Amino acid sequence: MFSAFTSAIILSTLSLHLTSSVVSAAIVSPNLHSHNARHDCQHSKRLPSAAWYQPEDHPAHSLFKRGPDAPAVFADVGSPTWSAPYPQSTPDVNQLPQEWVDALNDAVSAGKIPNIAPTKDTGGNPEYAPGLDPMSDEICSTTWKCRKNPENIYDVPDGIFAISFDDGPLPPANRLYDLLEANQEHATHFFIGVNILQNPKEFLRAFNDLQDDIAVHTWTHPHMTTMSNLQVIAELGWTMEIIHNSTGGRLPKYWRPPFGDSDNRVNAIAKEIFGLKTIIWNQDTEDWSLTSGGTTPEKVNASMTEWLSGPKSPGLMILEHELSDESVQAFLDAWPVIKSNGWNTMSMARVDGGSAYQNADNNKGDVDVQDIIDPKVGAAKPTDPDANAPGSSSSSSSSGSSSSVASASVSTSSKAAASSSKLSSSSASATPTSSQSNTNAAMRDSVMSSWFLYTIIASSVAFGAQAFF
Numbered sequence: 001m002f003s004a005f006t007s008a009i010i011l012s013t014l015s016l017h018l019t020s021s022v023v024s025a026a027i028v029s030p031n032l033h034s035h036n037a038r039h040d041c042q043h044s045k046r047l048p049s050a051a052w053y054q055p056e057d058h059p060a061h062s063l064f065k066r067g068p069d070a071p072a073v074f075a076d077v078g079s080p081t082w083s084a085p086y087p088q089s090t091p092d093v094n095q096l097p098q099e100w101v102d103a104l105n106d107a108v109s110a111g112k113i114p115n116i117a118p119t120k121d122t123g124g125n126p127e128y129a130p131g132l133d134p135m136s137d138e139i140c141s142t143t144w145k146c147r148k149n150p151e152n153i154y155d156v157p158d159g160i161f162a163i164s165f166d167d168g169p170l171p172p173a174n175r176l177y178d179l180l181e182a183n184q185e186h187a188t189h190f191f192i193g194v195n196i197l198q199n200p201k202e203f204l205r206a207f208n209d210l211q212d213d214i215a216v217h218t219w220t221h222p223h224m225t226t227m228s229n230l231q232v233i234a235e236l237g238w239t240m241e242i243i244h245n246s247t248g249g250r251l252p253k254y255w256r257p258p259f260g261d262s263d264n265r266v267n268a269i270a271k272e273i274f275g276l277k278t279i280i281w282n283q284d285t286e287d288w289s290l291t292s293g294g295t296t297p298e299k300v301n302a303s304m305t306e307w308l309s310g311p312k313s314p315g316l317m318i319l320e321h322e323l324s325d326e327s328v329q330a331f332l333d334a335w336p337v338i339k340s341n342g343w344n345t346m347s348m349a350r351v352d353g354g355s356a357y358q359n360a361d362n363n364k365g366d367v368d369v370q371d372i373i374d375p376k377v378g379a380a381k382p383t384d385p386d387a388n389a390p391g392s393s394s395s396s397s398s399s400g401s402s403s404s405v406a407s408a409s410v411s412t413s414s415k416a417a418a419s420s421s422k423l424s425s426s427s428a429s430a431t432p433t434s435s436q437s438n439t440n441a442a443m444r445d446s447v448m449s450s451w452f453l454y455t456i457i458a459s460s461v462a463f464g465a466q467a468f469f
């Protein structure tokens, strides 16, 4: 029954892809995601560093610690206790944890979520209502390859081949995992929530055995711009939750929109509510359509050969899938060519020395709240699990945490320095968030001034070294 369900998921994913490719083939527009994506250095940007986007009193910090025993004991991955509480298919927006809905409502009232009407689901590229320009600053649709939102990441630094795969975990990926394991390489896996639910073995292989990065590819793989705000919350939130509860409490830092379909509204929800950064790609072999007649192994080979032997600026972030034997084979075939062309291979999330998680350095060990680095303070947040308990997000400061902020900044300074030395311009200039409490802000000021100087020195040294990234 499970495998029948899995096949249904695979098939429905495939048919979505198929429909998408048929429809997009009929539409001629230079702006849409196409086979020959523009390789534009002007807009290349580096990946953000390891840091919480949100300040410590932001609701995102408490969304996944709802149990009375927070920070929590988690059910065994793959057990019935583990799988039963999740939506088994399309999530019901009337059955969402209240904390997520509250966080959304707060963000909407604070004017942080652009009021853009959801697109119409055409079966192919979603359509905005007449009069709405997908390329405008206000909407900036990633289906239309809008690059005006500087927070969307399309490129990686020169010379780097960023390894990432969409749509797992699924059984065909085992041969891919064998290759990664044998070569001690890592990938970032943008996993689909229901596929995690159905393939816990592959999930655990990627997370535990390979020590690979786990990232978000939504719960059921819809066109996200067609979703209401609540549906967006459900698609992202359940995927965050199952990853959180299956990795000892790690919160992913990255998500990739299915079909590359997002816009300023969806991105804002991902960022404001869940602290997620949006990752797109800069080349697409359309390997996902190998099983549906959309492309052929020869065409994929030709594109890969062209890009791999071409210029190394910017680096390559190719859209690739662990979806089928065919898409996996395409990567296995390309692997020796990636290496022989001298590409510097690494997982997408590790490109900038960063971590795939908002609250941990890697897959091993406990999730240490002191690993959470607030870019606006430059110091780790206080170790006070109670501060993350439900309903306490507005009252998390205390004289006790004041000293823990100060001491945390000392005890983690070398780690923080290591990650801030790779700060990209985007995270260095992260916008202040109004929800930061005044009390916390005041008590951080003293930590901040000395820290800030240190960070500036460390960053400018690093920027000098990496000026040509």
Ligand SMILES: *[C@@H]1O[C@H](CO)[C@@H](O)[C@H](O)[C@H]1NC(C)=O
Residues within 6 Å of the ligand: 064, 065, 066, 067, 068, 071, 072, 073, 074, 082, 085, 086, 241, 245
């Ligand atoms: C995730 O783990 C937390 C902590 O144990 C628990 O409260 C929550 O119910 C779990 N979520 C699901 C969907 O099982």
Ligand SMILES: *[C@@H]1O[C@H](CO)[C@@H](O)[C@H](O)[C@H]1NC(C)=O
Residues within 6 Å of the ligand: 300, 301, 304, 305, 308, 330, 333, 334, 335, 336, 337
């Ligand atoms: C393309 O196919 C040739 C012949 O099978 C193979 O040697 C080569 O590795 C392939 N290249 C890529 C990039 O897949």
